[in-house]
Amino acid sequence: MDELKTAVNLLAAGTNAELLSKKYADHALSSSSEWKGYRELHVDGPRGDWLLIYKIEQQDLILTLVRTGSHHNLLGK
Numbered sequence: 001m002d003e004l005k006t007a008v009n010l011l012a013a014g015t016n017a018e019l020l021s022k023k024y025a026d027h028a029l030s031s032s033s034e035w036k037g038y039r040e041l042h043v044d045g046p047r048g049d050w051l052l053i054y055k056i057e058q059q060d061l062i063l064t065l066v067r068t069g070s071h072h073n074l075l076g077k
Helices: 002-013 017-024 071-075
Strands: 039-042 050-057 062-070
Touching: 002 017, 002 050, 002 062, 017 039, 050 071, 062 071
Parallel strands: none
Antiparallel strands: 039 050, 050 062
16 A cells, blocks of 8 residues: 555646656546546556556646556556
C-alpha cells in the first residue's frame, strides 16, 4: 500500500508529470474507449500489473481515483 500512497501523493501535488511518466508509466487511456478522459498509471512501476485509473478535472486539482487492480481486471486485456 505504500506504493499506492506514494503515487497518489505525487498526483495530488500536481507538479510531477515527468516523474509520473517515467516511474509509473502514466498515460491517457484511449479516447475510443469507455475510459475517454481518464488516465492510468502503474503503481508498481512501468512494467507492473497494478494499475490506478484516475481523472483530473479543471485547472484546480480535483483528483478522482476511480479504480485500482490488475490490467486484466480493469481493462480486460
